[in-house]
Amino acid sequence: MVENTPTPLIPNNEILPLIDLKGQRDEVSKLIVKACEDFGFFKLINHGVPMDVISSLEEASFDFFAKPSSEKERASLCSNPPYGYGCKNIGLNGDVGEVEYLILDAKPAAITTYPINLRDAVSSYVEAVRELACEILDLMAEGLGAQQTSVFSSFIRAVNSDSLLRLNHYPPLRDRDTSPSTGNAAAATASATSGADGVCNRIGFGEHTDPQILTILKSNGVGGLQISVQDGVWVPVSPHPTAFFVNVGDVLQAMTNGKFLSVRHRAMVNWQESRMSMAYFASPSLDSRISPLAHLVTPNSPRLYRSFTWAEYKKATYSGRLGDSRLNLFRIQPGDETAAKQ
Numbered sequence: 001m002v003e004n005t006p007t008p009l010i011p012n013n014e015i016l017p018l019i020d021l022k023g024q025r026d027e028v029s030k031l032i033v034k035a036c037e038d039f040g041f042f043k044l045i046n047h048g049v050p051m052d053v054i055s056s057l058e059e060a061s062f063d064f065f066a067k068p069s070s071e072k073e074r075a076s077l078c079s080n081p082p083y084g085y086g087c088k089n090i091g092l093n094g095d096v097g098e099v100e101y102l103i104l105d106a107k108p109a110a111i112t113t114y115p116i117n118l119r120d121a122v123s124s125y126v127e128a129v130r131e132l133a134c135e136i137l138d139l140m141a142e143g144l145g146a147q148q149t150s151v152f153s154s155f156i157r158a159v160n161s162d163s164l165l166r167l168n169h170y171p172p173l174r175d176r177d178t179s180p181s182t183g184n185a186a187a188a189t190a191s192a193t194s195g196a197d198g199v200c201n202r203i204g205f206g207e208h209t210d211p212q213i214l215t216i217l218k219s220n221g222v223g224g225l226q227i228s229v230q231d232g233v234w235v236p237v238s239p240h241p242t243a244f245f246v247n248v249g250d251v252l253q254a255m256t257n258g259k260f261l262s263v264r265h266r267a268m269v270n271w272q273e274s275r276m277s278m279a280y281f282a283s284p285s286l287d288s289r290i291s292p293l294a295h296l297v298t299p300n301s302p303r304l305y306r307s308f309t310w311a312e313y314k315k316a317t318y319s320g321r322l323g324d325s326r327l328n329l330f331r332i333q334p335g336d337e338t339a340a341k342q
């Protein structure tokens with residue numbers, strides 16, 4: 001059963017940074033670093049990804065989710081978790097939400113095996129968004145004063161990068177039998193109270209951090225994404241017609257020695273409109289070793305996490321629940337000199 005969530009919510013989201021990628025390079029890189037330190041999140045406009053590439057994938061996604069369940073399950077492509085179609089069950093350990101989704105391997109070789117109606121749209125989108133992720137990561141490296149601009153983006157450019165594309169569809173609650181006790185539509189209305197923007201207090205995708213390096217997310221014009229700026233306080237991210245929402249993942253928090261925050265976020269369901277989100281998770285290859293940039297470890301900022309491979313981190317992620325704080329498993333305990341030198 002999906003519970004209501006009477007947690008404090010800040011209605012005004014103007015505090016979230018909106019960054020113009022066409023601005024002056026030095027300025028943009030400073031703004032990105034500041035946003036990642038303060039929120040682990042920002043909105044990006046003038047990002048260079050053509051609108052027709054975005055709308056083609058959005059259309060292909062709506063077409064896919066409009067198919068009968070039996071067909072979607074068949075199109076699940078493979079039984080290799082986490083790839084494929086899923087409905088309400090998130091991950092393998094009992095998490096649920098009012099969402100259906102398709103998770104796709106973003107490797108070019110994998111994309112060529114997708115059904116014809118998705119293949120072209122996914123391929124163009126992934127190529128464009130991967131380039132954007134690399135550009136953002138280069139700006140971050142510059143803003144952090146890293147010796148090599150490509151210190152982060154080289155992980156994503158690797159041919160065997162484990163990046164994923166996830167298409168999430170949150171059907172509107174209005175027409176559904178949503179009341180757990182009675183199945184009655186009026187009771188469902190009362191229990192899933194919605195605001196003026198139609199966003200309900202019903203969870204579509206529960207709170208979590210993204211485990212990878214960086215997430216580039218595009219949603220349609222329907223609100224629902226919220227980020228947690230401090231424990232239990234949720235800030236709604238208002239929809240934007242063209243912007244991408246960018247958030248830091250756990251691996252980038254580890255590589256920046258905690259300077260950047262991997263922000264907790266969740267997605268709520270809309271009362272009357274379908275919400276679609278398309279998330280590209282930029283990820284290292286399985287054998288990549290993750291360690292902090294040397295210049296970010298100082299006597300005043302001692303090392304926070306032991307080094308790990310993405311395979312190790314991914315295994316820890318997938319053996320846990322959605323809301324777990326996975327990075328804590330890799331945190332160096334005070335006095336653990338061996339781990340601090342690895």
Ligand SMILES: C=C1C[C@]23C[C@@]1(O)CC[C@H]2[C@@]12CC[C@H](O)[C@@](C)(C(=O)O1)[C@H]2[C@@H]3C(=O)O
Pocket residue numbers: 082090091092093095103164166208209210211212281317318319320321322
């Ligand atoms: C419950 C889970 C779903 C998830 C794997 C996990 O065990 C914990 C992290 C979840 C998450 C969140 C970000 C991405 O949407 C995702 C694909 C990922 O890499 O980690 C999902 C996983 C999933 O849905 O399989």
Ligand SMILES: O=C(O)CCC(=O)C(=O)O
Pocket residue numbers: 166168205210217219224225265266267276277279
């Ligand atoms: O749908 C959204 O806006 C967020 C989805 C999300 O956080 C995820 O897929 O990891």
Ligand SMILES: [Fe+2]
Pocket residue numbers: 208209210265
């Ligand atoms: Fe997420």
